[in-house]
Amino acid sequence: MPKHIDLKKPILDKNDSMAQELRQRFADSGVYVLDLLAGPGSGKTSTILATIDALRDEFNIAVIEGDIASSVDAEKIKAQGTSAVQINTGGACHLESAMIKRAIDVLDLDRLDLIIIENVGNLVCPTDFDLGENAKAMILSVPEGHDKPLKYPGVFQVSDAVILNKADTMPVFNFDEEEFLSSVKQLNPNAPIFKISATKGDGVSAWTEWLADEIRQAQAGAVK
């Protein structure tokens, strides 16, 4: 698809230069930014809620919710007492740095330690877009199937951490954990893989301890 890439290039270049500005702004304010990617219904919002629960005593957290339409996710986050800004992309299948720039206008960056960006539910489009984040993490849920790394290699390659959610439903589905882990390691040998059940809490602490370490390191000056 060379035609596609030509059309996308100027958009990506513009996006990346604004993302660099954002990255500097986040570093200056000492706020760590996580861009969370996943397909629809893999449990992004539940994972964010569990992450906030684990980290809220140590860190001040805000969430930016990206959706094609609706504000149901932002409402769930707010109901838990955390600031949430909803971005509706109006059809676009990913967030761009310009949208993040507008969204953070309403946040007090200096007061925050962590911003979690819930990207649009999509395993394809968001992978190309730098949002000025410190790290991208991705979620695959067990019901989606163990063959997804083969079919959506890009998102597994760009992610700094991989979360396997709804792990408690493995007995219900025909999920080959060994094959999944080996495919992910082939695509991305360095990313840690966390097996969790976000709604039940299983395995969440390994993920949140990893994230807390990343935040502490960034705040100690080792900003990516």
Add this chain to the structure above:
Amino acid sequence: MPKHIDLKKPILDKNDSMAQELRQRFADSGVYVLDLLAGPGSGKTSTILATIDALRDEFNIAVIEGDIASSVDAEKIKAQGTSAVQINTGGACHLESAMIKRAIDVLDLDRLDLIIIENVGNLVCPTDFDLGENAKAMILSVPEGHDKPLKYPGVFQVSDAVILNKADTMPVFNFDEEEFLSSVKQLNPNAPIFKISATKGDGVSAWTEWLADEIRQAQAGAVK
């Protein structure tokens, strides 16, 4: 996102005019074309396998598989004894009519009654692209959650039929069937909704009987 729409318009116009050519070619050959949309891991391939099983005695069927990468789905279809053409989009999150035009070069259209196109696993990108199909159908699977019509309204609006797959896993997930059905009916009052379990076979016959009727009507001359 007006900038986005401007960039997409020439691509869409070019896509649509080629889709019209394809539609005429399909009609001339008496082949009915179904474009099947869904997110990753919702059971598109399993639904196609169950559909072929139910309809292969009456109709000659071929499948066009769209994926970012890999040919695992086409191999599953071929293992069942059905012709399958794999399209790898190389990063693009949807199929376009030009890709379908190349794919059908290897198919004998006059010998076929039904082509099922398995689009790229994505609830957003494929909705805008006419592939010359007679109908679009979409699958949502229970583990993805009952709130998806609110978050991805476009795909529910463009679909001529909605399949709710993995219905047997409702007890495992917190799926509010009533809310799901009412959201779908608000977005698309005319689309029939089929509750199925593709791998177990439950409910599949209602879906395949609907599809068989559509094919018979189209072949009788009432081409869309």
